Amino acid sequence: MLDEKLKDLSESGAYKKLCQRRAKTVWPMAIIMLAVYYAYILVIAFAPEVFANKIGEGHTTLGMAVGLGVILFTFIITGIYVHRANVELEPMVEDIQKRFENGELADGGDA
């Protein structure tokens, strides 16, 4: 269903590189996020007493520390992705858009 111009674009090196880079960035990060969250949930589901253990002398429990850790982790992984996307991936997209408009990627033009 791709017309000629889009077919050339879809076969261009620049587009393939973008898809590869993006896939290599987003899927591992999504899996890591899921793994961290479900590790947390599974501890609550199967061994909640682990989180009742105290860390140090006071009242603070392991569950508190881990919970805060998950919140910070969520923010940090978001930050890492936004940095990578805006510094690395988006410029690649903009480059492809510009070259496509100029007809460079529409006639088999390659990276």
Added chain:
Amino acid sequence: MEGINITAVSMFGAFVALTLFITYWAAKKVTGTKNFYSAGGNITGFQNGLAIAGDYMSAASFLGISGLVFAAGYDGLIYSIGFLVGWPIILLLIAEPLRNLGKYTFADVASYRLKQTPTRILAALGSLATVALYLIAQMVGSGKLIQVLFGLDYTLAVIIVGVLMMIYVTFGGMIATTWVQIIKAGLLLFGATLLAFLVLLHFNFSMEGLFGAAIEKHAKGEAIMAPGGLVSDPISAISLGLALMFGTAGLPHILMRFFTVPDAKQANRSVLFATGFIGYFYILTFIIGFGAVAFLLGNPDFLDGNGALIGGNNMAAIQLSDALGGDLMLGFISAVAFATILAVVSGLTLAGASAISHDLYASVFKKGQADEKAELKVSRMATIGLAVTAILLGILFEKQNVAYMVGLAFAIAASANFPILFLSMYWKKLTTRGAVIGGSAGLLTAIVLVIIGPIVWVDVFGFAQAIFPYKYPALFSMSVAFFGIWFFSVTDKSESAQIERDKFDAQFLRSQTGIGAEQSNKAH
């Protein structure tokens, strides 16, 4: 809390005056559908981040989570974390394809290569169901809150909320809704920070001191420091986790916000700001909840004869503001809570109106040939219709238990909206038949399991034993949806199914690069 709190009323009056002024300003700009649905795409990443946080930090999460922490300690944190962890998933997998393929609603994306009519109808139903449930819960909550805080009649309170949101959305569209949300998010973050600061001040900024005081006061003692009864079995824990994480990625009023920024970089930045604000806010609600335990329990001014908090656990943050800062602080936090409700119902109403005017009217009824003026008129009429419905349902449900409604909204979002949206973006073999049958099955399963589960069957209907033993249906309803979509797609041998699969490559190309706008999507 007898009579009317002057501080609360005047601060709330100031908020209403300011937001009405903004609506007046925005109304002049809302001349077409683009400004109405997406603020013309002119919102910056930082502004949108605040607005997303505003949509998310509803009165339910401010009062509800601090109330949950007050009642059960650690368990409140499980909810907060679940609400937060959906964000990286939306950002990584959904945000960019959503922007590249859609225009105003997530149904734009779901129906991109599938048959417009059935896909749009299902997506619009999923949106409206989510919006309606959320809206009823907020309306009932707001009516009760205002009753307690301002001494106003319940019905009058619900009408005030309904009429104000109707004015914001009808005249100011997404521009006014966004600014109302931004102002409210700023106020709420400030108010919650102040409250947490006052709590910690008493303990010389030592969390240990706060925990110690809370453990001493709470009937559960040390148990409030660890997971307790909220999720009593593994299935419930996993099911709740799924609903919270993937439900977020299927909330129409949240997804809509991605269309309000000019480009992908700003969209990414807005999620980073949003997660920062939301994460910070949940840490504050945790401190506030523990503070409420430490300051309110054992203080007869805030407890009824049975030792329960006056107004219920959801009033923990409000009562705490009274305990720590007197009338002035109470008035301020009350006004903030009211503003919060108002902003959230506006965002919801706008999302519901878009499902009616953009998905049902323009795309299904007019087959994508709607005149822009007519579509704008329909969206305004839909807004008024939704506001009137929300007011009536708010009054009708006054005496009902509505606590299950937000949970059900998340379950539907996770079991109908999310699977269709996600698979339409990434799975080539998806067909209309699969999406419609599987998506409907997920939607129905979520609704039926909630009705026959403990929350409605036992708590609302009063039966002794629930037919379905778990409170949270998402594990089952999401499985039904994904299996149904898979099964009815791969077994679809029709010619149109093959055409839909063939369109995937062009769609994927556009979802990755934004190139190919004229391809395949007749609705645009």
